[in-house]
Amino acid sequence: MASTVIGAGIIIEGEIVTDEDVVVLGTVRGKVSAKEGVTIQQGATVEADVVGAGLVVAGTLTGNITAADRVDLQAGARVIGNVKAARVTIADGAQFKGNVDMDV
Amino acid sequence: MASGVTVIGRTTRVRGRLSGDGDLQVEGLVIGEIVTSGNVTIDAHGIVGANVRGRRLVVRGAVQGDLLGEEAVVLEDGARVVGDVRAPRVAIAHGALMRGLVQTGDDGSAQPPLIRAQPAAKSAAVPARVAAPAAKPNAAVAIRPAPVAKAASTVAGGAAGALRRPPPPVVPILKKTKGQVLKKKER
């Protein structure tokens, strides 16, 4: 259940801070910080450092990811940036360039 | 998926610019700017420190910024707005409070005088008495055509200003000018 949804046609340039989870279908440039999960859907474009409890990425993300729990890069994901999380999965078909740090 | 609804949740704080297409629902905090071709709803918990531009804006929360609706702006009970509101249609419900300018209609620019001056027979008499306080030199002239000319120019020109100045409730000198004035047409 997402309480913040950035729709497909919307561009946010700036910082998003929330206690809940975030689903991005549009574009975010800046910074995202959530206490719950962050989902970057297919077609979404995020140019930001993202902090969340967990991350699921199916779209494009350029920035560093910090997650307390797990990060899932799904098929179709294009991620450039460093990932710091307890667990990381990179699906077949996901493109990833960056460092992975699972030493939490 | 076409531009769906964007929801800024209750505990979410956005600092920056929100732009694009699609409807927007603000339940949290947005400081910056909001520009969309869709509708914008700021719910009772929403707090917006931004100019907001959209198609139809519905406000139930707090806004510090200008509200520009391509179609309408509606302030509902609970709305607290400090800023200007411009839209073809504006509604302000009981319980909504605001401080700022309101401009309905498509064109925000100067509009023609709201209340047309009285027909010549009556209006000429009015400026004749107002002539003294007003800074129009030709009005000081006592000849009969002058008050009419002044009436016409007052009406055509800064009509809003002339109309808003009520005549002093004094001496009726109507009888004298009235007969003459009836022959003139008000422009």
Added chain:
Amino acid sequence: MVTDLSACTSVARQLMAQPRTSTGGSESRIGGGARVRGRVQGEGDLVIEGHVEGDLTLRGHLTIAEGGSVSCDAIDAESVTIAGLLQGEVAASGPVQLAASARVRGNLKGSAVTIAEGARFSGRLDCDFDLPQELGGSAREARTKAPTRR
């Protein structure tokens, strides 16, 4: 007839077109055919169906009916309902309401101002309230305000 009326000095009751005014602070009426020029003041309520050019000071409720019009510098009343035309400023201690047929130009001030969708209005509104703290308001109007809707 209009000339006679405008030749009168101010007080509301003298300027009424229809004799069905009641004294002692109940409703007075400026009928549809009347044109009044001059200051209008009085106790009680006033309904304007005609045309008034002049400031209005009322210790009661003012109604500008649809078809009525007022052009002045200032209206001072307890409460105001506008369904007709107004060019002038309004200062009310109570509510100010614009019906959908209202056409108003001028600033409005009241305890509450309501505008029906469809009304045409150009002017300032000045209600007394504080924004929440997040927008720089005083602590009084913090996010604890309970929405009366929903």
